Amino acid sequence: MKEKVGKDKVDHRMPFYVREVLRMLHAAGHEAFLVGGCVRDSILRRTPQDWDVTTSALPEETAALFPRTFDTGIQHGTITVVLHKTNYEITTYRIDGKYADCRHPDSVSFTRDLTEDLLRRDFTMNAIAYHPDEGFRDPFGGQEDIAAGLIRGVGDPALRFQEDALRMLRCVRFAAQLGFQVEENTYAALCANTALIQKISVERIREELEKLWRAPYCDKMSLLWESGLLAQIDPALSRRLTARAGKLPEELVQCGQDSVLRWCVVLQDYTPKEAEKFLNGMKFDRATLKRVCLLLERIAEDAPVEPYPMRKLAGETGEEAVFQFLALQGILRPDSGHEESRRILREILAAGDCLTLKTLAFTGKDLMEMGVPAGKEIGRILGALLDAVQREPARNTREALAAEVERLIKDLGGSASKPPQA
Ligand code: ATP
Ligand code: MG
Helix, strand or coil, rough: HHHHHHHHHHHHHHHHHHHHHHHHHHHCCCCCCCHHHHHHHHHHHCCCCCCCCCCCCCCCCHHHHHHCEEEEHHHHHHEEEEEECEEEEEEEEEEEECCCCCCCCCCCCCCCCCCHHHHCCCEECCCEECCCCCCECCCCCCCHHHCEEEEEHHHHHHHHHCCCCCHHHHHHHHHHHHHCCCCCHHHHHHHCCCHHHHCCCCCHHHHHHHHHCCCCCHHHHHHHCCHHHHHHHHHHHHHHHHHCCCHHHHHHCCCCCCCCHHHHCCCCCCCCHHHHHHHHHHHCHHHHHHHHHHHHHHCCCCCCCHHHHHHHHHHHHHHHHHHHHHHHHHCCCCCCCHHHHHHHHHHHHHCCCCCCHCCCCHHHHHHHHCCCCCCCCHHHHHHHHHHHHCCCCHHHHHHHHHHHHHHHHHCCCCCCCCCCCC
């Protein structure tokens, strides 16, 4: 009965072309099964992100069967098949050799035995194979663990974490994504091997942390510091998150889909300098780094509740950053006036008010035509004009600004001007 129920769940979600891939491999005399996340997620009634196939066919045998393929990692036995604009990864049954670097096997060898392939996978819930006609192949009791909500390492969990230390982060991330418990021995092995995480590249760590911050079962997130894993990645961050563990999950949920906001929430008590150092260490892209630091720099400021300073702020940082700033205020300082500020910003944007030099009705060229020499003075006058229209948007016309320029030039004692060239 359990088999039937699980089977319906996978069959129900399996795209038509996935079935076709399995059929084609079978017709050519090979074994082929769905495996990993797609089987696990289907059983959990979650929508799989991708449908991975594992097969007894060698990569070149797989490649020969499909009209459009490309190599994704042929040395690891993976071929990508393109069917109706969708990519499917097909990987040959594989045994991983020794792991000298705690991340990558030194060598891989292909096998015709499915169980050997399942043995190399991280957790029992990820080591279930499925074929619509053959049913489940589940030598490690993955279905039972899924039913019990347990994350259990395949075989000896300590060895599995020592082979590939990234699995420890995956473990915590899956716990928070699925709301699962980490099985006792697996958790003990994780706690005993946390130091190995230092062998993993910061990019991979960052990727896993990003997934963790947006995982729905936030209460499980604390495994990251309770296990000692975060202290091995960044001791200062571990101390700070431990100190405000109670509030963090709720704050992260409020960030919605915005990864910049999530990092601001995580780093909320960092100074911009400290945050910059952390983000640089994590090899963040410049745009994210700059935005997070900008928001952290401003977080203690009150949001503008008058149109003029709001226009100034939006002109300076861009409207997206202001919306993020207000969202962050709403999360971290709910009693600040962020609602009123948001209303004002929306009004300003709806009115199409000039916020930057780009939409100012007067340009540097116009100034030069009025006799202002090229150079710093142009920038200074344009800045003053922008400030004037940010105060009073109705003044953003050529005539009004020309008059303002005349006045400014007079105020400057005519020093900026010279007679217009005839
Ligand atoms: P998701 O895609 O939701 O993050 P997933 O389980 O599908 O989860 P992938 O990284 O797509 O994760 O990997 C697919 C499968 O490959 C896994 O289910 C697992 O069987 C195996 N796998 C992936 N990474 C590892 C690893 N580091 N060690 C062992 N097996 C792994
Ligand atoms: Mg996957």
